[in-house]
Amino acid sequence: MKFSGSDVISMQEFSKEGVFEVLSHAQRIKEEGPRVDLSGLVLANLFFEPSTRTKLSFETAMKRLGGEVISIDSVRASSIKKGETLADTVRVIEGYADGLVLRHPKEGAAKMAARFVDCPVINAGDGSNEHPTQTLTDLYTIWREKGRIDGLNIAVMGDLKYGRTVHSLVIPLSMFDVNLFLISPPQLEIRSEILNDIKRNKADIHKSSFIESLIGDIDILYATRIQEERFADPNEYEKVSGSYKIDKKLLNGAKKDLILMHPLPRVDEINPEVDQLDAACYFEQSANGVTIRMALLEMILGGVLDE
Amino acid sequence: MKFSGSDVISMQEFSKEGVFEVLSHAQRIKEEGPRVDLSGLVLANLFFEPSTRTKLSFETAMKRLGGEVISIDSVRASSIKKGETLADTVRVIEGYADGLVLRHPKEGAAKMAARFVDCPVINAGDGSNEHPTQTLTDLYTIWREKGRIDGLNIAVMGDLKYGRTVHSLVIPLSMFDVNLFLISPPQLEIRSEILNDIKRNKADIHKSSFIESLIGDIDILYATRIQEERFADPNEYEKVSGSYKIDKKLLNGAKKDLILMHPLPRVDEINPEVDQLDAACYFEQSANGVTIRMALLEMILGGVLDE
Amino acid sequence: MKFSGSDVISMQEFSKEGVFEVLSHAQRIKEEGPRVDLSGLVLANLFFEPSTRTKLSFETAMKRLGGEVISIDSVRASSIKKGETLADTVRVIEGYADGLVLRHPKEGAAKMAARFVDCPVINAGDGSNEHPTQTLTDLYTIWREKGRIDGLNIAVMGDLKYGRTVHSLVIPLSMFDVNLFLISPPQLEIRSEILNDIKRNKADIHKSSFIESLIGDIDILYATRIQEERFADPNEYEKVSGSYKIDKKLLNGAKKDLILMHPLPRVDEINPEVDQLDAACYFEQSANGVTIRMALLEMILGGVLDE
Numbered sequence: 001m002k003f004s005g006s007d008v009i010s011m012q013e014f015s016k017e018g019v020f021e022v023l024s025h026a027q028r029i030k031e032e033g034p035r036v037d038l039s040g041l042v043l044a045n046l047f048f049e050p051s052t053r054t055k056l057s058f059e060t061a062m063k064r065l066g067g068e069v070i071s072i073d074s075v076r077a078s079s080i081k082k083g084e085t086l087a088d089t090v091r092v093i094e095g096y097a098d099g100l101v102l103r104h105p106k107e108g109a110a111k112m113a114a115r116f117v118d119c120p121v122i123n124a125g126d127g128s129n130e131h132p133t134q135t136l137t138d139l140y141t142i143w144r145e146k147g148r149i150d151g152l153n154i155a156v157m158g159d160l161k162y163g164r165t166v167h168s169l170v171i172p173l174s175m176f177d178v179n180l181f182l183i184s185p186p187q188l189e190i191r192s193e194i195l196n197d198i199k200r201n202k203a204d205i206h207k208s209s210f211i212e213s214l215i216g217d218i219d220i221l222y223a224t225r226i227q228e229e230r231f232a233d234p235n236e237y238e239k240v241s242g243s244y245k246i247d248k249k250l251l252n253g254a255k256k257d258l259i260l261m262h263p264l265p266r267v268d269e270i271n272p273e274v275d276q277l278d279a280a281c282y283f284e285q286s287a288n289g290v291t292i293r294m295a296l297l298e299m300i301l302g303g304v305l306d307e
Numbered sequence: 308m309k310f311s312g313s314d315v316i317s318m319q320e321f322s323k324e325g326v327f328e329v330l331s332h333a334q335r336i337k338e339e340g341p342r343v344d345l346s347g348l349v350l351a352n353l354f355f356e357p358s359t360r361t362k363l364s365f366e367t368a369m370k371r372l373g374g375e376v377i378s379i380d381s382v383r384a385s386s387i388k389k390g391e392t393l394a395d396t397v398r399v400i401e402g403y404a405d406g407l408v409l410r411h412p413k414e415g416a417a418k419m420a421a422r423f424v425d426c427p428v429i430n431a432g433d434g435s436n437e438h439p440t441q442t443l444t445d446l447y448t449i450w451r452e453k454g455r456i457d458g459l460n461i462a463v464m465g466d467l468k469y470g471r472t473v474h475s476l477v478i479p480l481s482m483f484d485v486n487l488f489l490i491s492p493p494q495l496e497i498r499s500e501i502l503n504d505i506k507r508n509k510a511d512i513h514k515s516s517f518i519e520s521l522i523g524d525i526d527i528l529y530a531t532r533i534q535e536e537r538f539a540d541p542n543e544y545e546k547v548s549g550s551y552k553i554d555k556k557l558l559n560g561a562k563k564d565l566i567l568m569h570p571l572p573r574v575d576e577i578n579p580e581v582d583q584l585d586a587a588c589y590f591e592q593s594a595n596g597v598t599i600r601m602a603l604l605e606m607i608l609g610g611v612l613d614e
Numbered sequence: 615m616k617f618s619g620s621d622v623i624s625m626q627e628f629s630k631e632g633v634f635e636v637l638s639h640a641q642r643i644k645e646e647g648p649r650v651d652l653s654g655l656v657l658a659n660l661f662f663e664p665s666t667r668t669k670l671s672f673e674t675a676m677k678r679l680g681g682e683v684i685s686i687d688s689v690r691a692s693s694i695k696k697g698e699t700l701a702d703t704v705r706v707i708e709g710y711a712d713g714l715v716l717r718h719p720k721e722g723a724a725k726m727a728a729r730f731v732d733c734p735v736i737n738a739g740d741g742s743n744e745h746p747t748q749t750l751t752d753l754y755t756i757w758r759e760k761g762r763i764d765g766l767n768i769a770v771m772g773d774l775k776y777g778r779t780v781h782s783l784v785i786p787l788s789m790f791d792v793n794l795f796l797i798s799p800p801q802l803e804i805r806s807e808i809l810n811d812i813k814r815n816k817a818d819i820h821k822s823s824f825i826e827s828l829i830g831d832i833d834i835l836y837a838t839r840i841q842e843e844r845f846a847d848p849n850e851y852e853k854v855s856g857s858y859k860i861d862k863k864l865l866n867g868a869k870k871d872l873i874l875m876h877p878l879p880r881v882d883e884i885n886p887e888v889d890q891l892d893a894a895c896y897f898e899q900s901a902n903g904v905t906i907r908m909a910l911l912e913m914i915l916g917g918v919l920d921e
Binding site for chain 2: 674677680880897898900901
C-alpha cells in the first residue's frame with residue numbers, strides 16, 4: 001500500500017498486507033526508536049467531540065517524532081461549528097498544517113474533509129462509524145502479544161451494538177483465520193448488517209450471551225463497556241452487567257496465556273484486582289496506540305517506507 | 308523601521324516603507340523558507356476573547372520557526388480576569404515568555420500591556436479598534452496577487468460600521484494611490500470619523516450601496532460578513548443581505564483577474580460555487596496570515612532584518 | 615538526595631541539603647542557562663483544578679529545556695473524572711509521557727498517583743495539603759535575594775489558616791535559624807497542629823495581629839490574600855483587611871533592603887504604587903518558579919546532578 005501523503009479514513013481501505021506493513025513498522029519503532037525527524041512539520045488535531053485519550057495519543061506521537069501540533073478541541077470547536085462549515089474549517093486549517101487528524105460526531109466527516117483538502121487526513125473517529133487508528137492499535141496489541149493473529153480464539157464482549165470500537169475491530173478480524181466469539185446480552189447484540197458482512201469472510205463466527213463456559217478456550221478476551229443508559233429496565237441492566245464483570249475468579253478458569261484487552265475507560269467491567277495479573281494488557285494496549293500513530297505519521301508525513 | 312524587540316500595536320505606527328519591509332520579508336519566507344531558528348524562545352498567546360484562527364495562526368508561525376508557544380485561551384482567561392488586573396497578568400507571563408500576543412475585548416489593551424512589560428507585545432485585536440497582523444495579511448495578499456497596491460481599484464463591501472478588520476484595513480489602503488470603493492447598506496456605512504481621516508489621504512474614496520454596477524471595474528473585492536443582529540427589522544436585513552451575496556452570476560460581469568478576499572469565517576456572503584474560480588483567494592489569504600506572522604516574529608524576536 | 619527518576623510529593627521528603635541542591639542548581643541555570651537537552655521527552659501536565667500560572671510555569675520550564683508537554687486541563691479533566699479513577703488515568707498517561715505533573719483537589723492525590731506509575735510524579739498542589747514547587751520557588755527567592763536564609767527575620771502575613779502556600783512554606787522555613795513572624799487576624803491564625811509542628815524546629819516563632827510595629831525589623835515580608843468569604847461579618851473583614859494593605863506609607867518604616875513577596879494573584883493586599891520600589895519582588899518570584907522547575911526537571915528527567 002502507498003502511505004506517503006495518503007489519508008487514513010477507513011479500515012476497509014486496508015489490505016491485509018497494508019495492515020501488516022503498519023504493524024511491522026510500529027514494532028520496529030518500539031524496538032529501535034523513530035526513524036524520521038518530523039521537525040518543521042505541523043499536525044492539526046481537530047476534535048469536534050471530547051476525546052482526551054485519542055487526542056493526546058496523536059499529540060504525543062507527533063511530538064515524539066520531533067513534529068509540532070496545533071489543536072482545536074471540542075470546547076473551541078463548538079464555537080467554530082456555529083460560524084462555518086466543516087469544509088471551510090478544514091481548508092483554513094490546511095493553510096496552517098501539513099496533516100489533519102479529525103474527530104467528528106458525523107459519520108463520513110473524515111471522508112468529506114479529505115475531499116476538500118490536499119494534505120493527508122486521518123480519521124480519529126467519525127460518529128458511530130469508524131476509528132481506524134484504534135483498530136490498528138488493537139490488531140497490533142494482539143499480534144505483538146501472540147506473534148500472530150491467524151489461529152487464535154478471540155472473544156469480543158460487552159456492548160456490541162453501539163460501540164464504534166467493536167464495529168471497527170470485528171471487520172478486519174473477520175478477514176483472519178480466527179474463531180471470533182461475539183459475547184453480549186441479547187439487547188446489545190451486534191447489528192445484523194455487520195454480522196452479515198463478517199460472516200462472508202474467513203473467520204468462524206460464534207455468538208453467545210455468556211463468557212463462563214468459553215473462558216477456558218479463549219486466547220484474547222476483548223472487553224468493552226456496557227452502559228446502563230442502554231437498558232430501559234435497570235434490573236435488566238443489573239442482571240446482565242453482573243455476568244460481564246471480569247475478576248480473578250473468572251480468570252481462574254482461563255488459559256494461562258490469556259490476554260485481556262479493553263479500549264478504556266473502563267467503569268466496572270474489569271475488577272482492579274485483575275490489574276496485577278499477566279493477562280492484563282489494557283494499559284499496554286493504550287500505550288501501543290502512541291506507537292501505532294508514530295508508525296502512521298512516519299509513513300504518511302515522513303514517507304519512511306517509500307524506498 | 309526598527310522591528311527587533313519592538314511592539315506591534317497599531318498600523319498607525321507603520322510607515323509605508325515599514326509595511327513593505329514586512330511584506331517583502333514575508334515573500335522571502337514564502338519563497339525560500341524561514342531564515343532564523345527561534346528554538347529556545349517562548350511566545351505567549353494571551354487570548355481574552357475567543358479567536359481560534361488568529362490564535363492558531365500565531366501558534367503555527369512560531370512553531371514553524373522552531374519556537375515554543377504557551378497559551379491562555381478565553382476559557383481560562385475568564386477565570387484570570389476575576390482574580391487580577393491585566394497589568395499583573397502580563398507581568399507574570401513576561402516571566403515565562405520572550406514575547407506576548409494579546410487579544411483583548413478592550414480597546415487599547417495591547418498598548419497598556421506594552422507599557423507594563425519589557426518584552427515585545429503584538430496586538431492580535433483590541434476590541435473594535437485594531438488588528439494589525441490581519442491588516443498586514445490583507446495588504447500582503449493584495450500585493451502578492453497584483454504585484455503592487457498603487458493604481459488598483461479596491462472595493463471593501465459589507466458591514467463597514469462594526470467590522471474591526473475593515474477599520475484596520477482602509478486606513479493604510481487610503482495612503483496608497485488607489486480608488487477605494489466603500490460598499491455597504493446605509494445602516495452599516497463607515498463611521499464618519501474614519502471616513503474623514505481617510506479622505507485626507509492619497510486615495511480616491513467612493514461610497515456606494517451596490518456592487519453590481521461597479522463589478523466590472525474592480526481589481527480587488529474584499530467582502531465581509533453582514534450580521535442579521537445589526538438590523539432592527541429582519542425584512543430590512545433580507546433585502547440588504549441579498550444584494551451582497553457573491554455568486555458566479557455576479558462574477559460573470561467581473562474583470563478576468565478580479566481577486567476576491569474575505570477575512571473568514573463567511574456565512575453566506577460568498578456562495579461556495581465560487582470557491583473553484585481563480586478569483587477565490589480567501590483560503591490563500593488565510594494561509595498568508597501564517598507567513599506574515601512568521602515574518603514579524605523573525606523580525607521582532609529573531610532580529611533578522613537588523614543587519 | 616537522589617533526584618534522577620524520583621517523585622516530588624512533599625517538602626517533608628527534602629533534607630536541608632536536598633533543598634540547597636535544588637536552589638544551587640536553579641542558580642546555575644539562571645546564570646549559565648540549561649545544562650541538558652530534554653528533547654524527545656514528554657511531560658504530562660495533569661490539572662484537575664484550574665491553575666493557569668503553575669501549569670504554564672511547568673510548561674515553560676519543560677519547553678525551555680527542549681522537551682515537549684501534553685496537557686489535561688481542568689475543563690477536560692472534569693469529563694475524565696466522571697469516567698474513570700485517577701489510578702486508571704495516570705496509568706494511561708504514563709503510556710504517553712516520561713513524567714507527570716499533577717494538580718488535584720484531593721489531599722494525597724500525588725502520593726497515590728506515584729504508587730500506580732513507574733515514571734516520576736511531581737505534586738503541583740494536592741488540595742489544601744502541599745505545593746512543594748511553590749515552596750522551593752519561595753525559598754529560592756529568599757536565598758537569591760539575601761544570600762542566605764539563616765539569620766533572617768521573616769514575616770508571613772495574611773490568611774495563615776486556609777492558604778496551602780503558607781502551610782507548605784512555614785514548615786521548611788522553621789528548620790532554619792530564623793525569626794518567623796506569623797501575622798494574621800485572629801480568625802485566620804495558623805492551625806494549631808502546624809504551629810505545634812514548627813515550634814519543635816529551629817526557628818523562633820512569633821505570633822501577631824499587626825504588621826506596623828514589626829515592619830522596621832523584618833527582612834522578608836511574605837504577604838498572602840485575605841478572602842472576604844472567610845468572614846461571617848463583612849465589617850469584620852473591612853477592619854482586618856485594612857490593616858494588611860501594603861503601601862508606600864507602611865514601607866516608609868521598613869528596612870532599606872526589605873524584600874516583599876506574594877504568591878500572586880494579589881487582590882488589594884499590595885498597592886500597585888509599591889510595584890516600582892526595589893522591595894517589590896513578587897514578579898521576580900513568579901519568574902523564579904520557571905527556573906526552579908527547570909532545575910527539578912533537569913535533575914529528575916535529565917539526571918543532571920547524578921555524576
